[in-house]
Amino acid sequence: MTTLETGRIVGAGLDRVDAPLKVSGAAPYPNDFAVPGMVHAALVGSTVAAGRITAIDTTEALAAPGVLDVITHLNAPRLERGPMTLLGGSPPAPLRDDRVLHHGQHIGVVVAESAEQARHAASLVRVTYETSKAVLDVDDPRAEILDNPWGLDTERGDVTAGFARADVVVDERYTTPDNTNNPLGLMATLAHWQGDGLTVHDSTQWPHNVRTTLATVFQVPESGIRVLAPFVGGGFGAGLRVWSHVILTVLAARRVGRPVKLVLTRPEMFSSVGHRPNSVQRIRIGATRDGDLVAIEHHGMSSVAMEDDDYEPVSFGSAVAYDCPHVLTRDRQARLNIPCPGSMRAPAEGQGNFALESAIDEVAYAIGMDPLEFRLRNYAEEHPLLGLPWSSKALRECYTQGAERFGWARRTPGTGSMRDGRWLVGYGMAGVSYPFYQVPCQARASLRRDGSAYVRSAATDIGTGTYTVMTQLAAELLGLDVGRVRFDLGDSDMPYAPQAGGSGLTGALANAVHGACRRLVQEFLDVVAGDEASPLRGALLDDVTVTDGRVHRVGDVAAGESYGEILARHGLEELSADGRSTPPRSEELGMAVAGAFGAKFVEVRIDPELGLLRVARVVSAIDGGRILNEKTAGSQIIGGTVGGISQALFEETATDAGTGRIANATFGDYLMPVNADVPDMEVIFCGGPDRATAVGTKGVGEVGLVGLAAAIGNAVHHATGRRLRSLPFTIDQLML
Template sequence: MTTVEGARTVVGAGLDRVEAPLKVTGSAPYPNDFSYPGMVHAALVGSTIAAGRIRRIDASAAQSAPGVLTVITHLTAPQLERGPMTLLGPSPPAPMQDDRILHYGQPVAVVVAASLEQARHAASLVRVEYEPTEALLDVEDPRAEILVDPWGLDTERGDVAAGFAAADAVVEGRYTTPDNTNNPLGLMATIASWHGDSLTVHDSTQWPHNVRNSLAAIFKIPESGIRVLAPYVGGGFGAGLRVWPHTVLTALAAREVRHPVKLVLTRPQMFTSVGHRPNSVQHIKIGVTAAGDLVAIEHRGISSVAMEDDDYEPVSLGSAVAYTCPNVLTRDRQARLNVPCPGSMRAPAEGQGNFALECAIDEAAHAVGMDPLEFRLRNYTEVHPVLGLPWSSKALRECYTRGAERFGWSRRTPETGSMRDGRWLIGYGMAGVSYPFYQVPCQARVSVRRDGSAFVRSAATDIGTGTYTVMTQLAAELLGLDIDRVRFDLGDSDMPYAPQAGGSGLTGALGNALHTACGNLVREFLEIVRDDEASPLRGAGPDDVTTGEGRLYRTDAPDRGESFTDILGRHGLEEISADGRSTPPEAQQLGKATAGAFAAKFVEVRIDPGLGLLRVTRAVSAVDGGRILNEKTAASQIVGGTVGGISQALFEETATDPGTGRIANATFGDYLVPVNADVPDMDVIFCGAPDPASALGTKGVGEIGLVGVAAAIGNAIHHATGRRLRSLPFTIDQLL
């Protein structure tokens, strides 16, 4: 089956979002917007210590408060199973199972009342006496339990010690990144409603099937008895990838009071309840020859993990495959601390690790007097350094050259502090970027109806990445229909299985499943008319036909065809449906290493040395994302990621009080993020070609937008001032 070329091609076009009218009119139904007859409200009570035990909990005042239906504590909660192993690792521990306190803000009670105001008031009346112990809060605390390479991802090749011995220059440094908190504008919410032994859940999730599977295991009920709905989620940035305690407690509360229950987290609870980017301390050492050849890289990182959690972000892993270098060692460790469970936040692991690597690469180039761009091109690798296989596709060299040209890198003078505009010091910085390939199995279903419209569905979610739009475009192109004749639905666990919206893997997985489903649907139509004497398609096979203008026709004879509508009508059918599955390619089958996205980031900064003011004034991102299904939504992802990278570099830091473990800036008034005045002129270029490892040729662009921005800013600061800053975020005191 082929599709119509030329004007009929809609994939790649920068179409507006198909769901935009619903969003801008306030009609899009987010989890918090749903309601049920008899629905009541829940509020959480969080621990005010970071470590210890509950000595006594008194809920009597809360229980007798107006409107209260119940107060659940560890004394009254049933024993719950821990959720299952997932594609992203183990589930967080089940909540309120004993008297132990493992982090500040840990739920110790949930109050259910007729109204939200009554629930929150009653929650304030719960009295808890604690037996505190000293909390572990520092990843370098020698008392902390250290997990050594828990997922077996450490790497080593060559002889690193010999490489450093042979180097003409060695640079090394200690880099730190703080906790960052996922802060979507919309508060995370859950509504749970039981109907006998069946459960319906509306949840701010990026993965409906994970919520269904987890709740089934936790409450020991069949998965078929649970339906999870998330047609609109809003931002998530990774916060919706795990099944958090508040979701479990909402379902528990609804079962206890026999009413539908809604629970909406407060902004401070968002800092303790739905994950965060774990902080890291990284030591990196690079050896280089006088000619500018890398001979050794050693990258060691340690990051935080909760006391009874297993989330893992190997921050050093990207250094193993970034450059041609014969001797490389990467090591990752985790320290168990009294902190809330971490979780993915946009560009997990690479967001931290790339900062250290690319700043150190810049320093190595400076040590041998080489332009940072030239140094990266000299050490460019055309093959996967660990597997020894060529990449399935890699246009990073093109990203470097086109990005540098668009940015005007040639105007950069090499000496630090040599570019000025009045009192402002000007710095140019860059970073090379990659993000790992990620794709997992996915399913989709497509139907064509007698009115000539198509209905496509899969249990994916759209967190602003454009899934609604690009899948509508793709189905329209594959079936030869106009955009307005295609409806795509998602966010329902009763639909065919889909993985999480995260890791830059959903578009490829879902798109390939949809590609297969549309091909199967064409086969179904051809099977119907195989022996139909009235059909000009009689006896045609999938390779003999093309789709276009709502019809199937013979590729070698465009006048010999008929519409989907005609076929359905003549055979008395209302619709025909077909399913499709996708499975990820394997390097061994391809003879190549599956490639994720690559990019080159260039930034300009201006610094007032007297005041320590720092402004990012320009940013160029040149990105190899494979085939781009929608230039507008893809560019929007890169722009949003760039703003997130600026935020990581200059603003975001979740501040934990070292004495109590309390998060000291858990409001939008204190947790800083960029505003419009902080966002510079941004340019996005897409490079490369479709990746042959995928039927669609996509590689994903959701994560790559953030990676490298912090490093490029740090390198630009060094160019402007001569100061090498190694601790995020970059603050005024570091520049004075």
């Protein structure tokens, strides 16, 4: 059986199969669900950043109309912390004691008949504190400094010797601020206990993690918990961890004996569901006058909450980006009185690439070499740490094809040398990679007598197109029209799936669906193995292919029969098969399993008198392995590009230095790009299927954002001669 006949269905830019539900308003998001007897919860947040609660007066709140319960650390059971996950430890358990670790910490939850009553009563809870001076800055000498907890620091060669060989050394400091994920849909949880059984609707990117965590926290069997998330209103990483509001909703439902629904407010979204941690990075890069890199030293310092274990190795990308003999990368964290960080689109690389690719550009200018030529000269043909060939790498093609599409050859090398009337024009670029990530996954496929297929897995689709690309993949593997395939997800009762995040779900799930569909065709061959009436009698899987709902021998369409004919003749309504995928291992394959690569080219225009900065054009050239759907993959890169522009020019979560309060926790105050800020964007895909897996995808969810900040900053330097090393780029930095 052919494993994947690309060009018929897979790869085509099909419209999203879930689009009719979404545009008609019929797609059920967690906030849309309601059950009989449902009541509502609202959170009580700390108004200080550090200290202890000395008293909580809930008298007025309990007396308010409709209130059923007020839960604080004084009357809550002691809850266990959630388990270690693939992404690290769970956030600290809520309401364990009287300590306050950050402003906005959930110190209570109110349950009432209506959401309005719950919110009003929450405002009536009176809290007295004994405050401590909060630690809010990574440079605060009181901050506890943590070494790299995951062993991802790297060292090869001898950087001291390398820098001794360098003709040019760039040694600079780069900073990135906190960013907040801010999906449009407010995150919501609905919990309903039925005895020891629990059903939860949640805005999660990982239903199985919610199920496992709740089983641990509440000491109940996982088998009795069902988590549902068929549609999620965006996430950008905010739905990867099981946050305390989810646990408090489940606790409240158990306490009052009724279903409880909690919807976060927008300000609570800033302090409750993670954020991209800030970073302070120092990079030192040495090169010869001929343009050879001889040493890279990258140190990163990021923030982390007081009792959390979130970790992002911002410097790690520098260890594998270029062919350089002497490289050292180190990451540390500073514990601060801040809400727990978490993954935000392109975690670690979103921060680290800005520093690396800005510094690479600085070196190119210092030696007088074209920035593109400098990157090509130091191209890593093999994995620099493993010394193995890549399973695929089309970064060179991304550089050359992207440059041609962008018109890089029109760039004049001198800073300030390109103008269009009063506008200074700058061209900038950045090399991009995002590391391979994939974990085990399972799927189940069924074929019915009517010739339709049903495929499912407990994944989520946060707008990335998972429903669509898995429908396409299953249709091609089973030889069916797309309209004859239904793909379902978002239910923890379905086969196990990992999180939608890290650009790893499509690869893991696609390979599981691939395995399930191949095994399903094998099931049909097993049914007819001894059937004298079947032209497929005795056929092996490699002897057949599938087209138009029929299994037939390769090269002989007539020597076969339809799925329905086989099922009907043998008195079966359907056949099912399970598939699973396991991540490929570099040492077993003899090649380094590759993530996505890319090159970003940006044109900026700057008004030197007003300090106005406009991004005029962006070309993204991406190696994402096999592209399952050109339209949804292109949309991912476009969305990531907008996110990268936002990171570069707008986003900064501002924490008040005196109180630890997030000062811009609304869409009126937290800046993001609008349509007028988004330029013409082109996306081209380079390369082909990756050799490490059967389907050959590599994921494109994160790589679209990476590199935009550096490319914009590099373009600003080309336009003005001014080097910006701190995000976001603001007018005061550009006033000439």
